[in-house]
Amino acid sequence: MQDRRKRDFRGPGGTCKSLPWGNIRKINFCQFCGGPNKHEIPDGEEKVRAICTRCGKITYENPKMVVGCLIEHDKKILMCRRTIHPSYGLWTLPAGYMEIGESAAEGAIRETWEEANAEVEVQSLFAQLDIPLIGQTYMIFLAKLKNPHFSPGPESSECQLFELDDIPYDSLAFSSMLVTLNLYIEDIKVGRPKFHYGVINKRYVGHPIL
């Protein structure tokens, strides 16, 4: 049920090891002892970390996995319209943060149940898409409905099966969904879907000084 995607993330483009990627600056206090953190490069490391000024422990922050399903049914694709932020009102494949204690496939099945009240069987991993700038990796599985029932879960206002020609490209929630759907349609044109690994290089967008 959690949804903590940061659409308002702003960071520099390109890779620079010493910069504090992610939300490290927001890790103000030590989760182990409650002491105040400083933000420095620890000895023997190359990245800025949150280091406790009292107990010395480091709180690491790593990329998160977003797991979801591309559900094929009668040559159509199941999509959900989001009724939560970010991307309120826009369309997505059912997907969300993977949890500790589950596999990526189990997480994708769970998210599909939560967002579309749909029971699915996962076929294979279709796409892994890294988004380095925001520290996310999408893993989208091909899946089939176990039965033809689905309806909006608490995070969705609508769930709908779309013909490939009718996918709402102008109102997709995330760039990862655009890339996933394009890869899928390209695969379908020439045969069967196959696994894709790719990187979505979002770029830093500076605010103009007004």
Add this chain to the structure above:
Amino acid sequence: MQDRRKRDFRGPGGTCKSLPWGNIRKINFCQFCGGPNKHEIPDGEEKVRAICTRCGKITYENPKMVVGCLIEHDKKILMCRRTIHPSYGLWTLPAGYMEIGESAAEGAIRETWEEANAEVEVQSLFAQLDIPLIGQTYMIFLAKLKNPHFSPGPESSECQLFELDDIPYDSLAFSSMLVTLNLYIEDIKVGRPKFHYGVINKRYVGHPIL
């Protein structure tokens, strides 16, 4: 350079949503305000989370990605002998935690440089292996050496190219490495390596009451 794999993790087998998976119980203080956390299931969620008793914010914990390379050179595989804990003295493919700001492939290249001083070119993703119990997902890429130079980095005591028949199976550092190498050898027997998605189901091992 970070290495925070938890070999001593103990948790229940199987999936139980309400249990505090991972190290949530160690998240004692709020990273945003420093207040003491409680560990409860928040309204609208299904898992125990660390919730601040002062500001109410939740600190989420999610699975981590471990990225690495299976480096083929003259029909041999490059492996590193660990000179750090856990699994001190045991052999591994170069791998480590993915960082925010890099793709999985970039992380695998970086870890190979750090652990084996080897410059590699990534060919394709070979294996994704989820380990739900410890909240880790391994992503191992097939890679080639850009030049024939390698030597132990600070986390390795030795680096060595092994013939497939000579892989040190009795002293491998991690179950993920055993699974990866077995998949690779099976593929090589019948043709070319292909992508594999799989789950390593570690089980809870209870301590006997003495």
